[in-house]
Amino acid sequence: MRYIFKKLGMMIITLLVVSICVFLAFSIIPGDPAMRMLGTEASPELVEQTRQEMGLNDPVLVRYFKWFLGFIRGDFGISYNYKVPVGGMVLSKVPITLTMAVMAFILTVLISIPLGITTAKHENSLLDRCLTVINQVIMAIPPFFSGILITFIFGMIFRFFTPGGFVSYTTDLGKFIRYLFFPSLAIALPKISMTVRMLRGSLIDESQKDYTRTAYSRGNNTDGVLYRHVLKNAMIPVITFLGMALADMVAGSIVIEQVFGIPGISRILLTSISNRDYPVVEAIIMGIAVIVILVNFLVDVIYRIIDPRIGLEDE
């Protein structure tokens, strides 16, 4: 329990540091937000009044706390460009991006773990060697390029889906999932390769340890040893990696959304960056950072459950 509390404390500190970094980064930008909101034609009095209303004349620390408390309560400020609350703008897009990331994660787990076990079981077989090279090649393909290739192969040649024909989850959930399958595949591909490679290495390492020999000498067959003993230990580094991969997938979906023309978080983020609509950018960045940090915390906890040895030296 102490371990979990310690990790929880670290997580909160990390969140605070992230929020300070994000806030500072966006407050050192030259340019007056009040001016941005009103346009350059506005009279100095009106600008001054708006500054007062927006609380821009307060000291940095006060502004930070206001912003941070607002963030916790779900009040992300008002978009400079559209003059509407950021929360409403962003939240309706969250399911799209999250569905894609989660689908990519499920694909990664479903494909890579059986493949990793197979390649490790038949180490140095033809299949293993081919897969090792294929993995290297897939890892070298930028996700957006594999996205383009997938659109080309599955969208144009086989016509499994219509490129650019995105259907929102509110109109037709089935079609929505079907359309998102291909972008998810593009996000998952490099992660699948990395996971297969990692699981294979980890399984081979573990199978050379003493406890494996002991398990064999007690009369277990290969599968028994593999699934009951080796796999458990070999999964530990893989779980860390998968945790980081899930976080990466949320961020990676930014590029993939652009490739497949999906109106998710990415589109708002990119237009807000080019329009310098900072409250929106801040909210999205903080949102993604919170997800990433939460996932990392969960990984730490899962870790401890799988392997009770972890974190013992801290106590």
Add this chain to the structure above:
Amino acid sequence: MSNPGKAFKRNIRENPYLLAGMIITALILLMILVGIFWTPYDPTQMNSAEKLQGISLRHIMGTDNMGRDVFSRVMYGSRITLLIAIGTVAIGTIVGTAIGAVTGYFGGMMDEILMRIIDALFAFPSILLALVIVSVFGTGWIQLLVALGIAFVPSYARIVRGEFLRCRNMDYVENARLQGVSDLRMIFVHILPNIKGVLASSILIGFNNAVLAEAGLSYLGVGSQPPYASLGKMLSDAQQYMFTTPSYVLCPGIVIVLMVLGFAFLGEGISRWK
């Protein structure tokens, strides 16, 4: 070890990864080097008579939507991509090593504070961190380079700090300390050379990540601006012509893949080096 040349040859033959990596990297570097002095066409010269042509003898990678020669543009674009990748890794390695060395070697309060900040930065996927920095400083390839460089600092700082923590109490360090070696000399002359293996492999991996990240960010349009384009920007321009002129999309894409693959194979080959 009697004949290093012969041993090298045998090693290469038994190590297909190294060989493949060396060949691919050499080809890419050759293309970039030649591109500095000579390109078949001017990469920015438009020609309305030859828009969106496929692969031919005149244009070995075809032409783009403005009739520019894709091969010339790829030669130029891969130079930008390579420069950004080198710059990124250089910033990441130098700053990251400095932070990691100081925190790992001295420890204490500063270590705690710096590592919390590094952890917080590490929580950001690097593409997102780079996007934040680009949105603060504006778009352009120099901003992109700085952004990616900063985004790469945390991982190097972590690796180097871990290594310094491991080495800090080793016998040779104690020995040097007893001889009155100063802290600065200890860090750079005694410990740093001992972790060069770890550093070298993370530089190779970082290089690949940098190429991929640069391509991704340029694809989003925050990198080099027209008329010159890096490979990622070329791809995002080319995407809409995928169905009419596949060569325009495939050629820059394949060059990125080869670039990353070459270095990945080199890394794999070096790690298998006996």
